[in-house]
Amino acid sequence: MVLDLLVIGLAIAVFPLSVTAFVLVLSARGGTWKGLVFILAWLACFVAVLAAVLLTTGGKPPAPKSPPSTAASAVKLAIGVGLVGYGWHRHRQRERTGPRHKSSGGLTARLDRLSLWTSAGLAPLLQPWGLVAAGAATVVSADMSHAASYLALFGYCLLASSSLLVMEVYTTFAPDSARVRLGKLRTWIETHQEQALVAVALVAGLFLVSRSIAQLTS
Template identity: 65%
Template sequence: MLPDLLLIGLGIAIFPLSVTAFVLVLSADRGTWKGLAFILSWIACFVAVLAAVLITTGGKPPAPKSLPSTATIAVKLAIGVGLVAYGWYRHRVGGRTSHQVKPSDERDAPGGGRSPDGDETPASGKSSGRMSARLDRISGWTAAGLGPLLQPWGLVAAGAATVVGADLSRTSSYVALVVYGVLATSSLLAMELYAVFAPDTSRVRLGQLRTWFQTHQNQALVGVSTVVGLFLVGKSVYELTS
């Protein structure tokens, strides 16, 4: 169970949509407090999902080859297929966009052109600026509401299906669950602590991170979804046929 949760937790931690949104929250006015609200609601929702699974199973994994065990594997297979399909869809969409939008088009598009420093600014800069402006005005309660909303629910569902196999009579299962939770939240915690203890430096570094994710967001989504999806499909097929 631990290897599965490690891969899924890593995918959750680096999921680009969540990371980009959190960086924007940290960039807002009183961003560290809003970021804390975001993280606390994120963790609360994450723990609630795991608790619901463990309460349902009673902390005991279903017997091998039983109907619940087979159904759990089938759910993981379906999630894996869905993640691979999503990765393929993002790949196709990204490919069409890159062929349709040329550098000259970006410079001429609304919001494109050059920044005050003379650097090229992509056409998406205007929309990103509007998003930053909206997030700058959000309250702490709104930031808390964004936490559960922006979780990568496909990966969270994959983790929940894997946790069905947790045996709470064993210490190893507790260790696996704790490591999974910490790893899945590690990127948010690291950025929050960075913003608290090094506010000036973090503002620059996190801005660069946001720019990188915005530039490579589609490739990152394709990579994370495809890798985790193929892993779930391969392991599920093996478990169903062995």
Template identity: 60%
Template sequence: MALDLLLIGLGIALDPIPVTAFILLLSADRGVRKGLVFILAWLACLVVVLALVVFATGGTPPPPKSAPSTAALAGKLVIGAGMVVYGEHKRRSLRRPRTRPRKPPAWAARLNEVSYWTAAGLAVLLQPWGLVAAGCATVVDADMSEATTVLTLFGFCLLATASLLSMELYATFAPQAAQDRLGRLRAWMEDHQDQAIVAISLLIGLWLVGNSIYQLTS
């Protein structure tokens, strides 16, 4: 479980769409405060979703080969397969010549005027829900009676938020330097967004598929 959550947490933290949106939010009026609201909503969403899974299982992992255990593995397999298909589709689309320059999404231009409530809503909306769902399917095996499991789940939430926390702290304590460097990071990510999505989708998708098949057949 720990290795799966490590990879999934890294995928969530490095997803270019929420990272780019967060950088734009930091550059808005009262951006640091709105960024903090974004992070708190992001974390709260992760914690609530994981808590619901733990509540459903009673904090006790289902027996191997039981219906709940098999269903969780099948769910991870489906999610992983979907990520592989999406990543491969995206990879093939990169080969096609682009006839028009990439335009930023319409919502990106409005981030300067968003309210705190909208910033919180964006945190929920922009979470990579495919990866979050894979994390939930993994947490089905969590044994909450063990302290290491609690620490693993805490580490997963922290890792999935690490990129946002790093940028928030940077913008808080070094605002001038952060504005310049995060602006360059945003430009780089916009130019390489598709490649990052392909890499994350294929790597984590293939891991989920292979690991799920192994556990289902062993």
């Protein structure tokens, strides 16, 4: 479980669309506060998903080869196949149309007018829900009778949110330097967004497929 959550959490942390959106939130007027409520709502979603899974399982992992265990592995396999297909589709589409660079100026202007509540509402919409669902399917095997499981789940939430937390702290304590560096990061991500999406989708997808097949056949 720990290895699966490590890879999934890392994939969520570097997911280009979420990172780009958060950089834009921080760049908006009152961005530090908007970023804070965004992160709180982001974490609340993770906690809610994990709590729902643990309430369903009672904090006890299903027996190997049991219907719940098989269903969890099948869900991860389906998500993995979907991510591989998505990454391949984006790769082929980029080959046909060529690289595209989209201006975010209009979006930044709209974010300036967003309230804190709206910023919080954006967090659930911008989470990579395919990866979040894969994490939820992995948590089915968590045994909450051991302290290590609590640490693993805490580390998963922290890792998945690490990129947002680092940017928020940086912007809070070094706003001038952060504005310059985050602007460069946004430009780089927007320029390489397609390649990054393809890489994250393919790597995470292939990992989930291989792990799920191993669990289903072992």
